[in-house]
Amino acid sequence: AQAGNYLRPTTLSGLLQARAAHPQAQVVAGTTDVGLWINKMHKRFAQVLDVTAAQELKRVETYPHHIAIGAAVSLHQAYAALVSERPPLKTFAQRFAGLPVRNSGTLGGNVANGSPIGDSMPLLIALDASVVLMRWDAKRKQITHRELRLEDLYTGYRTNVMKPDELLCWIKVPRPAETEFLRVYKISKRFDDDISAVCLAIRMTLADGKVGTISIGAGGVAATPVRARQTEATLRGQVWSADTVMAAVAALRAEFQPISDMRASAAYRQTVLGNLLQRFWLESQGLQAINLESVSMEALA
Template sequence: MSTDTSAQTLTFLRRGQAVTLDHVAPDRTLLEVLREDLHCTGTKEGCGEGDCGACTVVLGEAVGGQLEYKAINSCIRLAHSVQGLAVWTAEDLAAPGGELHPVQEAMVQCHGSQCGFCTPGFVMSLFGMYQNTKGGKGIDRTQAQVELSGNLCRCTGYRPILDAARQMGSLPLPAGCGVNEAATVAALKKLQPATGEHYLSPTTLPALLQARAAHPKAQVVAGCTDVGLWVTKMHKRFAQVLDVTTAQELRRVETYPHHIAIGAAVTLTDAYAALVSERPQLKAFAQRFAGLPVRNSGTLGGNVANGSPIGDSMPLLIALGANVVLMRWDAKRKQIAHREIRLEDLYTGYRQNVMKPDELLCWIKVPRPVKGETATVYKISKRFDDDISAVCLAIRMTVEDGTVKAVSIGAGGVAATPVRARQTEAALLGQPWTADTVMAATAALRAEFQPISDMRASAGYRHTVLGNLLQRFWLESQGLQRINLESLTASDLEAVA
């Protein structure tokens, strides 16, 4: 459906060679281009929303002279976002003579495929894992489960695929299967940046803000993990797109004495790594935020700016006391203007916010931990991995001498926007940290919000779970363990079975 007035040239690297496609519309997905233009039909469309992983491909980007690999969902990734990157599909792994790549051979030997529809996606996730571990060395079952969480299979029961993940590192790499990283990096450097007025991808922050001021009606995208759904599920069309992820300043995580600043173009994978490095107890929650391909594409800034009431990042960031920095281009002064607000004050209604037409959310500032602080976040969903929350509750608390000295609580799935539980905080602040205080705060928390019923949970369920999660936080603070799935080991589950 591309036209001369709504399309531009796309160039990326494949099999070490530049691929150039003309007249690619700004709202076409990478999956559409791969299947329809390049006839790479090994890459499948399953759900069309980044859940099943059948469409997984691997992207390569030159960073600091090294090649970084990321498995992503091609079904919701806009094609022009891979301008200047390397792309691998399932057709690109075997040697020219037909010898299988170790990830493919391991799947064969471990009987990891049955109907075969999901297999290309699993193979590509395994390929990303293989490359990032320098040949698949030392992968255990836990790592394999985490990195394959974005791929679903209805046939094999996953054990054979997890076996393949552990076995691929022991298999020989046939000649012609390996990636010549030095040559790939050199080839990527030769690719020209994108040009055109339909898919805008400025490489600096000032240029990005000037483009926003000049094109206020352009659809802003980051990792496309939500906007991609508008294309595939709602059939929306965008004549012009503005991509924030190529602005180099916004791809950084900066550390200061009292806070870290996460750029809006930092992927969820890297953003959560930064948060976990500050607060290791958040690791399990970070791994449950969608599947790895979504985390590799999506950005923290995009998640926050999108403002979904069931977005998992915002309750956590609200509890941690995060601020957001909104920026715009001041044409009169010819410089960047900015303002900083608390994250919970960003939203005015369902997917509505205070940003002006020429503003962009550019930075998220997260306070660093203080002595005595406890920070916990709970995600309740029907499926443990790769699922959207029915309820998300995040709590940050400091208790001194048995008294609550500081507390902040963020909640998701209980209102039209991500919210801060101020009434519940008031019921806790300055009170003794006792069962009676928790009981009163639980009642306040349940009374503070009026959740709705939808496909994920009933209003009554959400109402009950909200209070139960605060009770759980209390029990854990008293040393009670093994009351959640994260604390159970494989041997525990086998014993129950």
């Protein structure tokens, strides 16, 4: 964008008014993705709307039943907030890109971008997160909003339900239950700083040995980040046993029809989905040394 076409409002109302006036402007935050469009694909934008100066969106707010992460909060800060609520996420958070990207990119940008292989969305889907979309109502001269479950944001490959004058402003994440068991698995060719072939997040609570709450988010297996609703239905209310898990493994492998690409074949992705659910079962039984990164050199000595 040329000088004068770069908009960076410092308040939420100013940001939404700018969006209403310039619905075709390219929205940016950390530009970890848009920046590549410019220097690799040589794209140019007539106008750019930067959300990172809106003070209201640079906060993480804690409430009795949820935390609210502003769209301008960096990935580093956002994941720090998530890890403080759910310590098992620490290793997964450290595998999200590299430190420079985590410091400049935002969770709001990652979610709004909607890449099917983005790592944040499967996790947030499993956590039953919702997004708050806001717009400026010129007639009433006030901000209006609507809230929807994160998995309902997407309509197709990198497309979503947001109207031209709407912005994704907040991500709301329910606080954890005391009995919650949560795991997130990222499968990539390289362990560190690589793009996922498959990402699977599973959150479960048990009641009297039966599956109570169950939420499963998946990435890399469809055109959008998705929720494994059929697999959840297979598990919900069932005795948490090896037989139940194997039935769910079959359901999970059948639920999605992934594509083959440079990162993995469709058959590999389907196989890995089921394998990760089996791993979740083993870890829920207290087994730890079930993959290479969980085996210490001392244990092998």
